[in-house]
Amino acid sequence: MTDYLQQSAAAEKQAREIIAASNIINIWEVAGARVNIVGSLKIGVLAKHRDIDFHIYTPELDIDQSFKIMAAICRQPQIKQCTFINLADTEERCFEWHLQWQTAEDQCWQLDLIQIEAGSLYDGYFEKTADKIKQAMTEEMRQTILKLKFATPDDMKIGGIEYYKAVIQDGIRDFESFLRWRQKQNFSGIIPW
DSSP, X not given: OOHHHHHHHHHXXXXXXXXXXXXXXXXXXXXTOEEEEEHHHHHTOOOSSOEEEEEEEESSOOHHHHHHHHHHHHTSTTEEEEEEEEETTSTTOEEEEEEEXXXXXXXXXXXXXXXXXXXXXXXXXXXXXXXXXXXXXXXXHHHHHHHHHHHSOTTOOOOHHHHHIIIIITOOOSHHHHHHHHHTOOOOSSOOO
């Protein structure tokens, strides 16, 4: 197994351990929410960017309840930072919570908890997109996506969907071709699959 595949497998294992230790899913489900893992972890292409994405669906966006739930989560000593963005009055109909989780090995993970109003425009959108990507992605494509992610400089911010579109839809196989491909794209906002 190549080094980047081993690193990805190790990152996924650590992500699952953090999910279990954080108790995020249980805390939100006890409050009546539906919680889904989305993003790179769900698709199986977690690389060097340590982040875990949760989409949390509630019947309404109750700011008091949301802060109360997040207070319970943030009591854990591994949580070193918490930020909140209120997008309830936008078409996204959500609260964004971004946490920094510090491991015993001093690794910092970003935990993105997006609380979305059930039945709104993006209810299930990203989960369905992830399922479509997984169905279209071969193992060779998955490995190429990981290779590109690991080749990306740490200071370059690239959305996961860009890698998926380049590799799966347009056959990109190396980093230089990926950069040239990216220059020709006109992405803004939420990039559709």
